Amino acid sequence: MRKRTWTVIIATIGILLLLELSFILWGRSKTTTDAYKISSLHKSITGCEIIPKSFSLSNKTSQQGKNNSDKTSDVSFPSYEETIRAEEDSISVVNNPTSVLVMVNKQRKLPDNYIPPKLVIPNVRFSFNEIVEKRYLREVAAVPLEKMFKQAEEEGYILYGVSGYRSYNRQIAVFKMHEQELGEEKAREVSSVPGSSEHQTGLSIDISSESAKFLLSTEFGSTPEGKWVKENAHKFGFIIRYPEDKTKITGYSFEPWHIRYVGIQHATYLYKHNLALEEAIK
Ligand SMILES: [Zn+2]
Structure with a gap:
């Protein structure tokens, strides 16, 4: 039993x-x-x-994209060709303007009059007081920007927003101003043709610091704040869009102040592999 x-x-x-x-x-x-x-x-x-x-x-x-900045093995970027809608005056028009991975440059522009969705004012310090267009960013980038500025401050680096969103019409005005001053060829070098400015995506912002006199100059890259941004921006989903060693690839001179949101996963991938956006979207 x-x-x-x-x-x-x-x-x-x-x-x-x-x-x-x-x-x-x-x-x-x-x-x-x-x-x-x-x-x-x-x-x-x-x-x-x-x-x-x-x-x-x-x-x-x-x-x-939100939490895990080290998992970069399965990162994929859209291809160059599949993100083009049409050709206009020898510039391609992109078909994914709202994507955080949209690539605009001297060969690729946004559809005319494109206005990004959900533009908000990030709760960060700015180098000016007015409530104007350049204070705005897409919400998807504004929230990470707030986190980045907060983290920088906790580590002793005070960052300032200088210029965020720029509308198509504003870019026309900026380009015309440069054109009158410098002529068309030179204007194309220092400024983007309307539709091809990354600022129109609402995903880019120029930043600076008191140590750089709030200016958008290459000196910002040598300040403690600029160095912090270079080493930490990817943790918040931002890339230095026009790096010093990629000027031939991006078509832009070194702009340590211009950061662009692509999401943590993709920003980390580009940072770790030392790639410009143009080298990932082929
Ligand atoms: Zn910029």
């Missing part, structure tokens, strides 16, 4: 272990929905959670 009781106990434990093992294996099956169902069933019976492998993986992928 006693022997029979022991056999029953051992057999029950064995069955339970097998059941648990199969739950774990099923819970890690490849299909997200199946794995999730098994995991829920297991939780309802035992009260314990099996994290479905595929579920947690897909979850991780969607959160990478």
Whole structure:
């Protein structure tokens, strides 16, 4: 009798272990929905959670842009060709203006009169007091900018916003001003043709510091604040869009003050591999 009781106990434990093992294996099956169902069933019976492998993986992928700055192995960029809609006056017009990975430069411009969605004023210090267009940024970039400025301040570096969003019409005015002063050819060098300014995306902002006299000059890159930005911007999803060693690739001279939001995952990838956006979007 006693022997029979022991056999029953051992057999029950064995069955339970097998059941648990199969739950774990099923819970890690490849299909997200199946794995999730098994995991829920297991939780309802035992009260314990099996994290479905595929579920947690897909979850991780969607959160990478927010939290995980080291996972850069599966970063992908859109291709050059698939993000072009048309050609206008020998400049391509992009078809993904609202994407945080949109690439505009001297060969690629935004659709005329493009206005980005959700422009907001980031709660950061600016080098001026007026509430004007250049104070705005897309919300998707404004929130990370606030975090970056806050972190910089905690480490003793005070950053200032100088120029964020610039509308198509404003860029026309800026370009015309340069054109009248310098002629068309020179104007194209120092300023963007309307539609091809990154500031029109609402994802870029020029920043400076008191040590750089609030100016947008290459000296900002040598200040403690500029150096901090260079080494830390990617952690918040920003890149130095026109690096010193990439002027031939970007078509722009070195602008340590011009940062552009692309998301943490992509910014970290570009930073770690020392790539300009043009080298990733080919
Ligand atoms: Zn700029």
